[in-house]
Amino acid sequence: MPPSSTSDASNVQEARSALGKRLRELRAAASLSGRQLAESLSWPPSKVSKLENGRQTPTDDDIRGWTEATGSQAEAQALLATLHTLEVQHAEWQRILRAGLKPRQQELIEWDARTRLFRAFEATVIPGLLQTAEYARARFAESIRRLKLPNDINDAVAARVRRQEILYRPDKRFHFVLTEAALRFRLCPFEVMLGQLDRLISFSQLPNVRLGIIGFETQYATSPWHGFWIYDTERVLIETFSAALDLRQPPEIELYAGAFDQLAAVASYGRSARAIINRTISDLAGDASPDGS
Structure with a gap:
């Protein structure tokens, strides 16, 4: 895992461990053993150990049951607030996407509506707001397959396309930075990728969209470990295989804003960016032709 992702995951684990430590303190103050507490709540004894050691995240009902069993109901609201902050920071895809x-x-449309400045860096994929319907379908199909989700792909594609209407609003500003690798990874059929690259060129000419491409020959100042989105100065969203990290602490947002600025500083824009995209289109079309010409 990249260092920054490791740091974000470590922060989440630290918060989970701190919550577990507080639960242990309440149990000890009530002079209950782990087994006694588990029996009073009809839990397996292992659950108390997992919660106290940060190996399992409690539910709201777990918190309420724990505080009632330990006579510490006055602590319930503070513990629930801590839990909900943790849930916002680290939300597993299986929970986020259980309804499709x-x-x-x-x-995301609701977040889009209240955001004025969007800053997005992607190292491996085309950003959702810039995806064609066909490219989006390929990305959603992968998620459905990998996470075994309910298949509402047609509705999801339609919703993603509707999100793109925001690109034409003059009160919104967008700054996208992509690596050249994101243009070349074969994540969909070549004809879909050709259409996607052509769409990128069109989007790059919108007055409120700034599209930067970091070519392979570029010397990086900051490593392109993973993609992330910054919504104004309120939120950083990072997607991993298993979860979405939703960071809202000012130091974290400042860290990612600095990383974005360093990545954006080495990107090519305007005609230079479109030259990289056109070069990729030419290479892809050549690879796809039957005689290789």
Whole structure:
């Protein structure tokens, strides 16, 4: 895992461990053993150990049951607030997407509506707001297959396409930075990728969209470990295989804003960016032709 992702995951684990430590303190203050507490709540004894050692995240009902059993109901609201902050920071995809892909797209539309400045870096994929319907379908199909999700792919694709209407609003500003690798990874059929690259050129000419491409020959100042989105100065969203990291602490947002600035500083823009995209289109079309010409 990249260092920055490791740091974010470590922060989440530290928060989970701190919550577990507080639960242990409440149990000890009530003079209950782990087994006694588990029996009073009809839990397996291992659950108390997992919660106290940060190996399992409690539910709201777990917190309420724990505080009632230990006579510390006055602590319940503070513990629930800590839990909900933890849940916002680290939300597993299986929980986020249990109702399908479309509700997640609707949630993003709501965030889009109140955001004025979007800054997005992607190292491996085309950003969702710039995806064609066909490219989006390929990405959603991968998620459905990998996470074994309900298949609402048609609704999800339609919702993602509707999100793109925001690109034409003059009160919004968008700054996208992509690596050349994101243009070349074969994540969909070549004809879909050709259409996607052509769409990127069109989007790059919108007045409120700034599209930067970091070519392979570029010397990086900051390593392109993973993609991330910055919404104004309120939120950083990072997607991993298993979860979404939602960071809202000012030091974390400042860290990612600095990383974005360093990545953006070495990117090519305007005609130079479109030259990289056109070069990729030419290479891809050549690879796809039957005689290789």
